Structures are given as structure tokens and as C-alpha cells.
Amino acid sequence: ARVTQQLLRDLLVWLPRLGMIQETSQLLDVAQELETDHPVGPGAVTEFDQLFEAGYRGMVENIVFSAEAWISRARQEENRTDFTNPLLFESLKQLAEAQLKRWLDHSRTLRLSVVERLGNEREWQSLVKFIRTYGSELFTQRFLVLGNLRAILHQGVDAWLSQLEENGEEENFGKLLEDLDGALRRETAIKCLTMIFEAIVENYSEYRDYNSTTTQSDRGDMLYTLIDFLRLRSEYDRVAWNLRPVVLAHEILVREGRTEAASLWRRELVEKTTEVADRNIRRLNELCRQYGMRLPTIADRIGERFVRPLVIDRIRSLVRPAMDEASAETESTSFSVFQQEIEELAREPAGVGFDIPSWLEAIENEVAIVRSQQRLAADPSEALDRVPRVTLTIEALQDQLDAISDDS
Structure with a gap:
């Protein structure tokens, strides 16, 4: 079984690099069928999460890579590049919609909380x-x-x-x-x-929050008030988990410097999630009034409105350029932008001060990754260079995306 899983993972990484987007999607079908045929129990954690991310990430990366060729072609043929970002956005949107259905089917088999x-x-x-x-x-x-x-x-x-x-x-x-x-x-x-x-x-962090900030925590017969807040938090986390493919595509866009396409992606997510985000905020306010208390850690999470991970992605993408500029002692444009983004986040208090804010932890992890790669002078994609990356024309890509959409 482990050999099969490793083979699937390798193929899901290699096939997209070869421009085989449709075949990658079909292989994800196989991986999902294997999981369905060999269930490990309701709510159990499986390896499909990792397999899906490997395949989906590869498909998105190849589409973003191919978009560079579309720009060159547009310059030569029409002397214009303004349509490239909308075209990239629409291609990723079509892919995400098809793969999101697969992800939601898988998500229903998991218990997140x-x-x-x-x-x-x-x-x-x-x-x-x-x-x-x-x-x-x-x-x-x-x-x-x-x-x-x-x-x-x-x-x-x-x-x-x-x-x-x-x-x-x-x-x-x-x-x-x-x-x-x-x-x-x-x-x-x-x-x-x-x-x-x-x-x-x-949810022990939330329990500490409850103990530190409420008088209800002195009464054991009111513990249900905390759990009611946790129910709302779990509903939010479920939607956030379902949006994982959307967030992953944005992460790749910002890392590859496709800022305009990433901006279109963020606006689309805001439009799609505004209604449910507003509903969660209303429910949070109702619970605060009903029980006469407010839990900062949960309020912060609900207040993210599903878009905070996208902000963190943007900041993480600035870490490497900022560190490279600092090492080269050149004008630090990236660091200035990085500093502005951090100052924006730092103005907003997070929780009750027991835990490191998620955005700060994400930056710390990114710095550690970059430092490790600089010390080793290694590019994490070097091992993949043996598999040549194939550039897809927009026509070839569209044919594959249409076939995937028809199959889903």
C-alpha cells in the first residue's frame, strides 16, 4: 500500500509538469476510488489530502507557468498583454471548480472537529x-x-x-x-x-481564553456556553477547509509573482464568501449577547471572513525577496512592502495573548525555510528538473479543461 501511495504521489507531481492536466485529474479519480474501496472508518484521516494537494498544486503551477508563454505570444501577434491575467484567472477558475467538487466529496468523509x-x-x-x-x-x-x-x-x-x-x-x-x-x-x-x-x-486555547476572560468559567453548569461558541467555530472551519483548493491556487499565484491574477482571485473569493461570512458574524454577535461574553480567539477566527489566509500568503511571498535584497545590500523595495503589510496586521490584537498570532507563526516558518535553503544552496524544485516542464498553449489547455469539466 505504501509503495502504491508513493507511486501515485510521484505521478501526481510529474504528470502536470508534462502538460498532462487531464491525466492528472483522472489519476486523482483513481486515488479517490482507492480510498472509497478501502475505507479506514468514518472521520479518519487519510492520505488523499496529500495526494490531492500534490496533483492540484502541479496542475495550477503548470497553468501559471504556461501563462508566461501566452504573454510572449500576445506581444508578437497583437502587441498587447492586458488579456493574459483574465485568461489565466478564467483557466484557474475552471480547473478549481472541477476539482472543488472532488474535494467536497472527500471532505464529507472527514470529521474536522x-x-x-x-x-x-x-x-x-x-x-x-x-x-x-x-x-x-x-x-x-x-x-x-x-x-x-x-x-x-x-x-x-x-x-x-x-x-x-x-x-x-x-x-x-x-x-x-x-x-x-x-x-x-x-x-x-x-x-x-x-x-x-x-x-x-x-480546543484548549479557546478554553484558556474562556477561563481568562469570562465569569461564566467559574460555574461548571455553564460550560455549554463555551461549547456553543466552539460549534460556531467548527462551522467556520468546515467552510474554510472546503475552500482549501481556492486558497492553494492563490498561494501559487502570489509566489509566482502573478499579482494581478491573484488580485482577481481574491475579489472572486470575497464575492463568493461574503454572505456566509456575514452570517457567521451575525451568529457570533447573537452568542455574545445571549451569554454575555466574548471569546477573542473565536471572534478573531470568525473575523477572518475566510480571506485572512490570502493576506498571509501575500506576506509569505515577500519573505524570500526581502531576505535576498538584504543579503545583496540592494535597495529593499520588497522589505518596505513587507513591513507595511506586517504593520497592518500588528494593529489588530489577536486572542488574549497566550499564543503567537497565526500570521506571525507563518512568517517565522517561511523565514526558517528560506534560511535552510540558503544554507544548503538548494532549490526545492531541483529534483523535479529531471522531468521537463511542458508549456501548454491556451488552446491545448482549454481542450483539457473542457474534458475535465465534462467528466466531473
Whole structure:
């Protein structure tokens, strides 16, 4: 299986370089069918994410590379290049729309967050009732320590409950133990406790935010307020995950210096996501009013409106030019632009100060990558140079894109 996965990955990298866009898409069909035929369980993480990204990235990169030839041809034949960026934009849009359907089909098989299970209103109300009934004595800040929750989940909630019964922990968990196997079905208790513990472990930064900025955190029977905010966050993250192919195409455009096409791409994304972004903001404000609290980490995430990753991509693309100019001691135009972009982001507070802002972490990672490559004097694409990159004419590309669209 590992050999097959590696072969698929290699082919998905090589085929686009050879101009075989349609064949790459067909190979992604094969990879997806293999995953469907050999499921590893609902919500499990598979390797299709990486296979899809390899193939999709290769297709986008080849289209962007080929666009350079379109410019030269336009100069020779019509002495104009103004249509090239719209043409590149439309080609990438057609590819993205076809591949987005595949990505969404795959996305439905994944569980991005344990909180997604609470999308069902009956499940949610059952959890709220459990927290209101047993939360006061159970969900104290002292109890909800990360190490403690991980230990309980490691041994299993059922085993933990049995241990409480054997040790006679009525003093701390009296009502829960009293109702267990009576007014409270054991299966219900296990299900609710597992959900709560997993949600907090998975979102511990948000839990720290909740503890640090709200008075509700002093009351265990109000823990559901945090989880309701997490439900909104999980809905946002699901849409953001679904948009991954769109964001990836933008990343490649800015890295290849196609700023005008990237600008068109950003505007298109804003138009497509404005409605759902506005709805999320309204829902966030409703939760803030309903519970009388605001969680900065979640508010920041919702406030990204799905376009913050594109801003970060633009800044990351400036890191290498800025560092190269600094090394060459030339006029640092890129660094000036880079500094302006950072100052814009730095004006906006992020979270409650416990964690590094995502944009700063992204810049730090990019600097580390560039420094590593400079030390080794290595280009990450050198290994691919053995596979020549084929330039596609706009006509040849369009034929392949039309065939892909017909198949999807």
C-alpha cells in the first residue's frame, strides 16, 4: 500500500509538469476510488489530502507557468498583454471548480472537529441538559486541567466512572454517581463526558481564553456556553477547509509573482464568501449577547471572513525577496512592502495573548525555510528538473479543461 501511495504521489507531481492536466485529474479519480474501496472508518484521516494537494498544486503551477508563454505570444501577434491575467484567472477558475467538487466529496468523509457531532439539535440539547444538571460539581477549573482530561480519555470514560464508583468519590461527584445507572443512563453519561472532554482537549486555547476572560468559567453548569461558541467555530472551519483548493491556487499565484491574477482571485473569493461570512458574524454577535461574553480567539477566527489566509500568503511571498535584497545590500523595495503589510496586521490584537498570532507563526516558518535553503544552496524544485516542464498553449489547455469539466 505504501509503495502504491508513493507511486501515485510521484505521478501526481510529474504528470502536470508534462502538460498532462487531464491525466492528472483522472489519476486523482483513481486515488479517490482507492480510498472509497478501502475505507479506514468514518472521520479518519487519510492520505488523499496529500495526494490531492500534490496533483492540484502541479496542475495550477503548470497553468501559471504556461501563462508566461501566452504573454510572449500576445506581444508578437497583437502587441498587447492586458488579456493574459483574465485568461489565466478564467483557466484557474475552471480547473478549481472541477476539482472543488472532488474535494467536497472527500471532505464529507472527514470529521474536522469532535464538536461537529453537535450539529444535530437533539444531541446539542441533550448535552446542555447534562451540563446544567451535573456541571456544578464536576466541571471545575481544577478538574478541567489538560493533563487530567487526557488521562481520563486515555483510560476511557467508562473505566474512569467505574474507578470513581469503586473509590467512593461521592464527595466530589455525588450527584453524578447517585444518578448513574438510574436517572442517568450510563451510555448517556459516557457519551456526554467523552464529548465534553474531547472538545476541551481539542480546543484548549479557546478554553484558556474562556477561563481568562469570562465569569461564566467559574460555574461548571455553564460550560455549554463555551461549547456553543466552539460549534460556531467548527462551522467556520468546515467552510474554510472546503475552500482549501481556492486558497492553494492563490498561494501559487502570489509566489509566482502573478499579482494581478491573484488580485482577481481574491475579489472572486470575497464575492463568493461574503454572505456566509456575514452570517457567521451575525451568529457570533447573537452568542455574545445571549451569554454575555466574548471569546477573542473565536471572534478573531470568525473575523477572518475566510480571506485572512490570502493576506498571509501575500506576506509569505515577500519573505524570500526581502531576505535576498538584504543579503545583496540592494535597495529593499520588497522589505518596505513587507513591513507595511506586517504593520497592518500588528494593529489588530489577536486572542488574549497566550499564543503567537497565526500570521506571525507563518512568517517565522517561511523565514526558517528560506534560511535552510540558503544554507544548503538548494532549490526545492531541483529534483523535479529531471522531468521537463511542458508549456501548454491556451488552446491545448482549454481542450483539457473542457474534458475535465465534462467528466466531473
